[in-house]
Amino acid sequence: MRILYFAWLRAKIGTAEEEVAPPAEVATTGDLITWLQSRGPAYADALANRAVVKVAVNQDYVGMDHPLAPGDEVALFPPVTGG
Amino acid sequence: MRILYFAWLRAKIGTAEEEVAPPAEVATTGDLITWLQSRGPAYADALANRAVVKVAVNQDYVGMDHPLAPGDEVALFPPVTGG
């Protein structure tokens, strides 16, 4: 599973993109974030406040209960500020 | 008193501009239109429906009871269609 990070999530985690293989019990986007938080202090800090973490799966916005499949492209990012 | 006509009012009356000297009892814009209507069939026809005659005095919109002074520039025209 490919994970992309943008803006200050990218900066805090320290990478723009990584391949991860979460354990089988990680079934949803919410599960994935919980699992990522356990990967170290940078992840824990970046993902501490879920109210400011937006999730897209395969380039569409999804909620925290969205089911995940192995080949998914998951993106985590703060609220957008374009325009 | 100078009177200007625009658009189909100008076309129907047959002139864009004229100097008139209405009698003393012509005190308001409404009086002026009534007096103009008496000046011939072209005027009567052009001014028949006051709902579609707009009046400006000295380049500001006014109503039919606006008082007139001898040196006024009075303009009569249909509802505008610019923009």
Added chain:
Amino acid sequence: MAIRVQAEDFDVGAELAALSDGNPSIGGVASFVGLVRDMSKGDGAGGDAVSALTLEHYPGMTERQLAAIEAEVRARWPLDAVLIIHRHGRLLPGDRIVLAACASAHRAAAFEACWFLMDWLKTKAPFWKQEETPDGARWVEAKEEDEHAADRWRQQAP
């Protein structure tokens, strides 16, 4: 004062750039360009073909009224710059008729003020359109929907 009544065409890109040039506190510019349509707005199904449009205006009153409306939008909305260019004379389908543009630090102010200007221009600026159609020249009639659009702004506080 950014008001022009002219027969000549205008360069939209240059005008909009000039509006915000040198003022980096402007967050955005909302604008509207009105164009000559090749069809009259007939009541019912479509209209007649229009081969040209002639805009008559009231020189002097036009500028005076445009200046008044510019003052009004500046009083109602926090604007950094306002531009109104309105053409007169004979125009062809596709030609530009009017440009209204409002620059502001605030997007909503820019949109509202620009829309208000266009609604106002349609109902109060002393211009009159005459269309050339297959049946001859014809004065365009004022539309009730334009009056309703303009009335809207009386009720709304900005």
Added chain:
Amino acid sequence: MAIRVQAEDFDVGAELAALSDGNPSIGGVASFVGLVRDMSKGDGAGGDAVSALTLEHYPGMTERQLAAIEAEVRARWPLDAVLIIHRHGRLLPGDRIVLAACASAHRAAAFEACWFLMDWLKTKAPFWKQEETPDGARWVEAKEEDEHAADRWRQQAP
């Protein structure tokens, strides 16, 4: 499909002219140009000086979401043409960030659709701004007022 995400600047006049070119049934084009401001939108009295702005985006998702929103405005309003250009990369105060434009036979449709696009871009398009200030680089925070502006369109039938 009139959607472009690019680092390069764009020519507003040429873009707007191209939008209506060859379609004389278009009555008008409403547009909005967003510019880089030299001040951050601080809470309270003013903000900090901004010397540059860097726009990060999500390549692929950006285009996908812009295409979806173009389809939505076309479904909601009677539009003849829609254009969205959004830049990314490092920009300076006064630089153009975004152009949204909607062409229609109807003035209200063009204004509403363009305003909707801008409100949508502010809240849904995957772009993030980082400002360079005297205190260093800082990610711009999303504003609640932008969310409210976007929510407005959910309640309104066009």
